[in-house]
Amino acid sequence: MRHKSFGDMHCAVARSLERVGEWWSILILRDAFQGLTRFSQFQESLEIAPNMLTRRLNALVAAGLLERHRYSRRPPRDEYLLTERGRDFRPVLWALVDWGNKHFSPDGHTIDIVETETGRIAEPMLIDRHSGHALQAPEFRTVAGPAANDRVRARHGVFAAPQNGAKS
Amino acid sequence: MRHKSFGDMHCAVARSLERVGEWWSILILRDAFQGLTRFSQFQESLEIAPNMLTRRLNALVAAGLLERHRYSRRPPRDEYLLTERGRDFRPVLWALVDWGNKHFSPDGHTIDIVETETGRIAEPMLIDRHSGHALQAPEFRTVAGPAANDRVRARHGVFAAPQNGAKS
Numbered sequence: 001m002r003h004k005s006f007g008d009m010h011c012a013v014a015r016s017l018e019r020v021g022e023w024w025s026i027l028i029l030r031d032a033f034q035g036l037t038r039f040s041q042f043q044e045s046l047e048i049a050p051n052m053l054t055r056r057l058n059a060l061v062a063a064g065l066l067e068r069h070r071y072s073r074r075p076p077r078d079e080y081l082l083t084e085r086g087r088d089f090r091p092v093l094w095a096l097v098d099w100g101n102k103h104f105s106p107d108g109h110t111i112d113i114v115e116t117e118t119g120r121i122a123e124p125m126l127i128d129r130h131s132g133h134a135l136q137a138p139e140f141r142t143v144a145g146p147a148a149n150d151r152v153r154a155r156h157g158v159f160a161a162p163q164n165g166a167k168s
Numbered sequence: 169m170r171h172k173s174f175g176d177m178h179c180a181v182a183r184s185l186e187r188v189g190e191w192w193s194i195l196i197l198r199d200a201f202q203g204l205t206r207f208s209q210f211q212e213s214l215e216i217a218p219n220m221l222t223r224r225l226n227a228l229v230a231a232g233l234l235e236r237h238r239y240s241r242r243p244p245r246d247e248y249l250l251t252e253r254g255r256d257f258r259p260v261l262w263a264l265v266d267w268g269n270k271h272f273s274p275d276g277h278t279i280d281i282v283e284t285e286t287g288r289i290a291e292p293m294l295i296d297r298h299s300g301h302a303l304q305a306p307e308f309r310t311v312a313g314p315a316a317n318d319r320v321r322a323r324h325g326v327f328a329a330p331q332n333g334a335k336s
Contacts, residue, residue, distance in 0.1 A: 011268075011278055013264055016267055016271075017191045019272060022190070022191075023190075027181065027185070030179070030181050031323065036323070088267055088271065091263040091292070091294040092267055094294060094303060096180075096181055096184050096260050099257055101313075102256060103187075103232075104184060104187060105180060105315065109180065110179055110180055110316045111180045111320065112313040113308055114308065115308055116307055122299075123297040125295055126262060126292055126293070128281075128292065130290065131283065131288075135290060137201075140281055140283055141284050142201070142265065142279050143280055143281075144278065145277030152278050
């Protein structure tokens, strides 16, 4: 079976997936959002093999989602902090929490998103910032963007073209 | 390296990841949202090995995200349709599109989410349905839910407990 780099695929979803690499990476990001920063903390939380954790942390640093910060010279110790790019992943993660709560929590929620001040449980909802409308089908749809190649255009149908303008 | 089932992990994120299994599954869902239903369509779009595609489609059916529907008796041909659980994955996917567009599209967007009627490009934003507030930190945070175990509680800190009530 051929391994294909999703990064070569001409689509924002595929490129994003390439950057978060695999499930461990998302779970590391989950923990980073919960304030974990140190190797030992991630290891304790995830029960992941050290060499695997090292590899995933390095990949997240290389992809620009985490940055390494030396907090101790002797002994040398690094911590891992979310970058802006990493923090911008939060809506994906919280949408995933919501989906998991809705469909895979037969015994009740294990995580909730709450309003910090009131503790009131939030109900995540994706909207269009401009119109304020719920971002759902069929009111909204995906179309090929201006930088799309033929493959992406074919998948979305020709309907997309006039709405976005062709580049050439 | 030990393979661990994320499904055993006591967290909505981990359980969700278990269900969508791996990147190919998300790309299949992406295509399903764009109206693809047939094996040959997925194969053409993804350039994925047939045995791998079969395995991923079966897994998505087993996880309840797609349902198989026989559209031809002779020759026997199935199509794959999104279930409600599968359709509910859309916010995760669209949040991923938005993140990819923001951070990994140096040459411009290859996909855009648009308002169907007007063609106007949408800007996805996660809000709390109750308050209408942007679902962002530090105004919102995750806490251990009522069904959380000790591990999840430890990760979130004791702060979570009084807001959700203990079960026992």
